[in-house]
Amino acid sequence: MSETVNIIELCAKSDIPEGEVIRVDKGELELAVYNVEGQFYVTDDACTHGPGSLSEGYLEGHVIECDFHNGCFDIRNGEVVAPPCMIPMRTYKVLPHETSVVIEAPKPE
Numbered sequence: 001m002s003e004t005v006n007i008i009e010l011c012a013k014s015d016i017p018e019g020e021v022i023r024v025d026k027g028e029l030e031l032a033v034y035n036v037e038g039q040f041y042v043t044d045d046a047c048t049h050g051p052g053s054l055s056e057g058y059l060e061g062h063v064i065e066c067d068f069h070n071g072c073f074d075i076r077n078g079e080v081v082a083p084p085c086m087i088p089m090r091t092y093k094v095l096p097h098e099t100s101v102v103i104e105a106p107k108p109e
C-alpha cells in the first residue's frame with residue numbers, strides 16, 4: 001500500500017440500488033457513488049462546469065448527466081462526453097470488497 005493514499009470505506013453496496021447514484025461525504029471529500037449493473041464507480045460530486053451536483057443528475061449506463069446544464073461525463077474515466085462541460089471530473093479507484101464501497105483517495109497535503 002502506498003503511503004500517499006488513504007483507503008476509505010464510503011457506504012454499503014446495498015445502499016445504492018442498481019442504476020442509481022448517491023452522494024457520500026467523507027471528511028473533505030464530496031463524492032458521487034454509482035452502481036451500474038453491480039459494478040461501483042466513484043467520482044467527485046461537484047460538476048466541473050458549475051454548481052451542479054452529479055448525484056442529483058441522471059445516470060444512463062456509464063454516463064452521468066448533470067441536471068444543471070445537461071453536460072455529461074463518463075463515470076469510468078471522468079471524460080466529458082457532452083458539452084457544455086470541458087474539464088474532466090476526478091474519478092477514484094474502487095477497491096475490491098465484498099459488501100462495502102471502498103476507494104483509494106490521495107492524502108490531503
Ligand code: FES
Nearest residue numbers: 047050052066071
Ligand atoms: S453545472 Fe453541470 S453542466 Fe453546468
